[in-house]
Amino acid sequence: MTLQVDNLFSGYRQVPVLKDVNFSIKFGEIVGLIGLNGAGKSTLLKTILGLIEPQQGSVKINGQSIVDNHKDYAQNIAYIPETPILYEELTLKEHIEMTALGYNIPVDVAMQRAEPLLKMFRLDKNLNWFPTHFSKGMKQKVMVVCALITDAKILIIDEPFLGLDPIAIRDFTNLLKERAADGTAILFTTHVLSIADELCDYFLMLRAGVLIGQGNVSELREQFMMPEASLDDIYIAMTEQEEAL
Ligand SMILES: Nc1ncnc2c1ncn2[C@@H]1O[C@H](COP(=O)(O)OP(=O)(O)OP(=O)(O)O)[C@@H](O)[C@H]1O
Numbered sequence: 001m002t003l004q005v006d007n008l009f010s011g012y013r014q015v016p017v018l019k020d021v022n023f024s025i026k027f028g029e030i031v032g033l034i035g036l037n038g039a040g041k042s043t044l045l046k047t048i049l050g051l052i053e054p055q056q057g058s059v060k061i062n063g064q065s066i067v068d069n070h071k072d073y074a075q076n077i078a079y080i081p082e083t084p085i086l087y088e089e090l091t092l093k094e095h096i097e098m099t100a101l102g103y104n105i106p107v108d109v110a111m112q113r114a115e116p117l118l119k120m121f122r123l124d125k126n127l128n129w130f131p132t133h134f135s136k137g138m139k140q141k142v143m144v145v146c147a148l149i150t151d152a153k154i155l156i157i158d159e160p161f162l163g164l165d166p167i168a169i170r171d172f173t174n175l176l177k178e179r180a181a182d183g184t185a186i187l188f189t190t191h192v193l194s195i196a197d198e199l200c201d202y203f204l205m206l207r208a209g210v211l212i213g214q215g216n217v218s219e220l221r222e223q224f225m226m227p228e229a230s231l232d233d234i235y236i237a238m239t240e241q242e243e244a245l
Pocket residue numbers: 012017035036037038039040041042043044
């Protein structure tokens with residue numbers, strides 16, 4: 001039961017951004033995707049989501065690609081983008097209902113699941129609000145609620161902590177840990193290494209479209225030959241190598 005990425009080349013207009021990327025994520029693991037601006041993190045997430053077609057190689061969930069079974073593949077993934085995408089003409093409640101429809105969940109079940117999340121994020125009094133009345137952080141919380149009410153076994157999150165206040169970061173971090181403990185695989189990008197260090201079982205280090213390291217911190221220490229290094233030290237070494245290229 002995994003997300004399996006094999007020999008993946010992917011990018012835009014035949015120009016590969018990702019070059020021969022290989023990794024797998026088991027259900028229940030939290031994985032941090034780390035790399036400088038432009039390294040290809042969002043391109044990788046978009047390819048996993050099926051928004052970009054691989055130029056070569058494959059992305060499979062439980063052995064099936066999006067081409068093999070589009071519906072199963074899509075329902076297995078929930079996505080929280082870096083910039084919240086909400087429909088101006090739908091209320092918060094209607095966003096939850098629409099998510100329920102998209103993931104084949106009865107609306108009353110979705111509302112039950114949403115209730116504690118809305119309370120935690122202090123949005124429970126705002127069910128009839130439209131997105132124009134929400135702050136950026138509140139919009140991000142709506143995206144989090146919609147993703148977490150699904151039964152998706154893979155959660156893909158682009159910069160999850162951007163725009164959230166410290167309390168929301170703490171609550172969201174705890175929610176992610178709970179989700180992983182229940183068997184959800186979580187892949188997220190971040191530039192906030194301290195949170196990644198606390199949260200992740202292991203890391204994917206992406207440099208110029210190439211996965212140059214993967215593993216937990218002690219495995220990364222071995223791969224980068226830095227026996228005493230912290231995640232910060234390894235990241236800085238990776239960026240210095242990039243500047244020297
Ligand atoms: N729609 C696009 N068309 C063409 N090239 C693109 C497109 N989107 C991204 N790129 C290029 O692909 C490369 C990787 O970009 P990507 O957005 O995946 O990086 P990233 O690691 O997510 O960066 P950041 O940390 O800034 O979000 C960059 O060179 C970028 O210019």
